[in-house]
Amino acid sequence: MTVMPSIGWKEGDCFVGDFKRLIKRMGMGRRYVLLLLLRAPFDGARAWMLAALMKSVFRCLEAGEAEGLPEICVSYGILCALLFCYNGTVWSLYAAFAARAEAALRGRLLERILKLGCRQVEARARGEWMTRLGSDARAAFEMMNGPLNIPHAVVAILNTTLSSALLLGGSPLLAGVAWLWILPHLVLHERMVLRAIPGLKEESQRAMAQCTSAIGPLIEEADAIRIYDAGGLLLEDCARHSRSLMAANLGMHRRGALGGMLTRIFGIGGYFSMLLSGALLMEKGCMSFSDVVYCFQVRGSMLAGLFMLIASQGNLRANGVCVKRVNEVLDE
Amino acid sequence: MGQDKMGCSLVEKDTAEQDRTERYEARLEDVAFSYGGKQVLQNLSLMVRPGEHIGIVGDSGCGKSTLLKLLAGLYEPDSGSVEVMGQRTPGDIWKQVALVMQQNALFPLSIRDNITCGHHVPEAALWEACRGASLADWIKSLPQGLDTHVGQRGSQVSGGQAQRIQIARALCKDAPVILLDEPVSALDRDTGLSVLAALGRLTAGRTVIHVTHHPEALDDGYAIYRLEGGRLLRG
Numbered sequence: 001m002t003v004m005p006s007i008g009w010k011e012g013d014c015f016v017g018d019f020k021r022l023i024k025r026m027g028m029g030r031r032y033v034l035l036l037l038l039r040a041p042f043d044g045a046r047a048w049m050l051a052a053l054m055k056s057v058f059r060c061l062e063a064g065e066a067e068g069l070p071e072i073c074v075s076y077g078i079l080c081a082l083l084f085c086y087n088g089t090v091w092s093l094y095a096a097f098a099a100r101a102e103a104a105l106r107g108r109l110l111e112r113i114l115k116l117g118c119r120q121v122e123a124r125a126r127g128e129w130m131t132r133l134g135s136d137a138r139a140a141f142e143m144m145n146g147p148l149n150i151p152h153a154v155v156a157i158l159n160t161t162l163s164s165a166l167l168l169g170g171s172p173l174l175a176g177v178a179w180l181w182i183l184p185h186l187v188l189h190e191r192m193v194l195r196a197i198p199g200l201k202e203e204s205q206r207a208m209a210q211c212t213s214a215i216g217p218l219i220e221e222a223d224a225i226r227i228y229d230a231g232g233l234l235l236e237d238c239a240r241h242s243r244s245l246m247a248a249n250l251g252m253h254r255r256g257a258l259g260g261m262l263t264r265i266f267g268i269g270g271y272f273s274m275l276l277s278g279a280l281l282m283e284k285g286c287m288s289f290s291d292v293v294y295c296f297q298v299r300g301s302m303l304a305g306l307f308m309l310i311a312s313q314g315n316l317r318a319n320g321v322c323v324k325r326v327n328e329v330l331d332e
Numbered sequence: 333m334g335q336d337k338m339g340c341s342l343v344e345k346d347t348a349e350q351d352r353t354e355r356y357e358a359r360l361e362d363v364a365f366s367y368g369g370k371q372v373l374q375n376l377s378l379m380v381r382p383g384e385h386i387g388i389v390g391d392s393g394c395g396k397s398t399l400l401k402l403l404a405g406l407y408e409p410d411s412g413s414v415e416v417m418g419q420r421t422p423g424d425i426w427k428q429v430a431l432v433m434q435q436n437a438l439f440p441l442s443i444r445d446n447i448t449c450g451h452h453v454p455e456a457a458l459w460e461a462c463r464g465a466s467l468a469d470w471i472k473s474l475p476q477g478l479d480t481h482v483g484q485r486g487s488q489v490s491g492g493q494a495q496r497i498q499i500a501r502a503l504c505k506d507a508p509v510i511l512l513d514e515p516v517s518a519l520d521r522d523t524g525l526s527v528l529a530a531l532g533r534l535t536a537g538r539t540v541i542h543v544t545h546h547p548e549a550l551d552d553g554y555a556i557y558r559l560e561g562g563r564l565l566r567g
């Protein structure tokens with residue numbers, strides 16, 4: 001799938017590169033990476049704990065040692081409490097850092113705009129400046145701290161890697177079956193959904209800027225509009241920009257829906273294949289029920305990580321366009 | 333009354349009687365207007381006869397633009413009445429007036445849209461308005477002609493051109509009453525003079541109310557009033 005040439009997005013443009021530049025500019029690179037890494041192990045650790053709990057419980061039940069269950073549950077409870085305490089502490093540090101980063105970014109942007117010459121300021125429409133200062137800066141913050149953006153992407157990568165390793169350790173055959181569905185899903189999602197997102201987002205941001213510019217005169221030139229009965233003309237102009245904004249957003253929603261469809265098809269397909277394979281392995285005596293449950297649990301966690309990663313990628317590519325626009329302002 | 337004041341209380345009874353029988357194109361009677369608790373205009377009356385040119389001068393912030401907006405039906409008075417061409421409701425008054433403002437009141441659209449305001453105007457009438465506003469030669473020199481975009485708040489055109497586009501818009505509307513709010517005060521002297529020439533074509537044969545704090549912008553044909561302390565004094 002090729003991206004429309006008119007929208008200015010070139011293949012090879014990388015949202016990670018733009019984000020790195022922005023973080024470097026803000027002088028927050030090291031702290032950000034440290035907090036990300038501290039935040040990252042939570043989901044992976046939780047997945048391992050849950051899978052181990054299920055495995056231990058079913059092993060106890062299979063061995064007829066029900067008296068061992070309370071000990072397992074108490075250990076799981078203590079580990080969960082410790083893990084959530086750790087996660088809460090890291091998140092609060094992270095949230096405070098992100099809020100400071102957002103304030104600093106807006107300050108830096110305003111400072112930069114104030115330093116620009118009149119000619120440079122007038123070269124862009126007012127709506128364009130407002131969009132860059134508003135929604136683009138917010139998107140950069142979203143990318144840093146929002147749900148299903150960089151923090152979740154890092155967590156998802158770690159979670160998927162750990163779960164994949166656990167699944168491979170649990171049953172290489174079931175791991176192979178799972179990846180047989182995951183790989184085509186990833187490839188198709190990249191080609192059919194993710195590639196189009198930056199172009200559509202750029203178009204959407206441009207349309208939003210034009211829409212904001214078109215709304216301004218309705219308020220500022222209200223006198224002239226009344227005297228010359230120009231409301232229809234101005235509203236038609238607003239409606240035109242609104243329609244192109246809606247079309248660009250609709251394009252993104254369509255891609256999102258397509259991505260959702262792929263997730264369901266490949267998720268359910270993989271689940272049935274795993275069920276069938278698990279049943280066959282149990283029938284042949286290669287695996288016990290507790291081992292199959294463990295593999296299902298681990299696969300579930302791996303898919304949760306993957307889906308989180310896929311969703312994060314969509315948001316990252318969309319927000320990456322906004323970060324690029326923020327960098328453009330800072331570069332002027 | 334010794335001094336020639338247009339406050340209603342100072343207008344002699346027989347003159348008031350005569351006013352009621354005469355035909356006026358614009359009339360403010362006993363108008364009071366306050367803005368944010370501050371009394372801007374009080375007991376103000378003004379009668380404008382057909383074809384009359386009225387100049388209203390006064391210091392910045394004395395309420396000249398407010399007076400013009402009341403006449404344009406853009407503000408409603410706290411008390412008293414405003415009538416333009418026999419119309420008293422804002423929507424009807426708007427149809428009777430054309431307004432040229434001091435600040436750049438252009439829409440971020442093409443020159444054509446700024447002049448026609450989205451209404452159907454025959455091409456010949458449009459060019460006639462452009463010629464009247466001394467815009468025609470400049471527009472012909474533009475690659476996109478009338479379809480040239482003027483930019484946000486007219487950023488793609490000069491101050492003089494922006495005022496001329498406003499004049500062409502007013503010419504196109506062909507309203508009987510022209511309201512001018514400091515149309516040349518933001519321009520340099522030479523540009524101001526050429527815009528005044530275009531304004532001359534717009535105001536010829538029409539009723540005009542021109543507010544300015546530069547009395548020199550008003551020629552001999554204007555009856556000049558001074559707005560002071562919320563009241564009109566014959567200048």
